Amino acid sequence: MIELVFLACLRTDPADCQEKVVKFMPAASAALCMYQAQPELASWVNSHPERSIAKWRCREMRESVAERNDPLAQPPL
Numbered sequence: 722m723i724e725l726v727f728l729a730c731l732r733t734d735p736a737d738c739q740e741k742v743v744k745f746m747p748a749a750s751a752a753l754c755m756y757q758a759q760p761e762l763a764s765w766v767n768s769h770p771e772r773s774i775a776k777w778r779c780r781e782m783r784e785s786v787a788e789r790n791d792p793l794a795q796p797p798l
Contacts, residue, residue, distance in 0.1 A: 722744060722745065722749070722781075722782040723744075723745045723749045723750065723751055723753070723754045723779055723780070723781060723782065724742050724743060724744050724745060724754075724779070724780060724781075724782045724783075725742070725743040725744075725745060725754055725758050725761060725762075725777065725778075725779055726740060726741070726742050726777065726778055726779070726780055727740070727741050727743075727762060727765075727774050727775075727776065727777035727778075728740055728741075728774065728775040728776045728777070729741050729765075729769065729772040729773070729774060729775070730772060730773055730774075730775045731771060731772060732770075732771060732772065732773050733771070735773075735775070738775060741765070743761060743765070744782065745757070745779075751779045751780075751781075754779035755779055758777060758779060762774050762777060
């Protein structure tokens with residue numbers, strides 16, 4: 722499974738950012754994720770107008786929650 726990972730920052734304080742993750746379809750590829758990411762991000766921003774997207778990328782979904790919470794296990798955006 723592929724996931725879309727993006728950095729969402731407050732419009733009023735661009736230094737205040739949070740990493741967000743959106744899971745894509747199980748059969749999705751990284752190329753399909755890249756193709757579908759912009760509409761997905763636009764939809765997310767429309768529902769969160771106080772935030773803007775600073776960076777985004779597609780990656781293979783992580784295997785465990787522990788790995789997701791380990792900052793050393795995640796490559797930087």
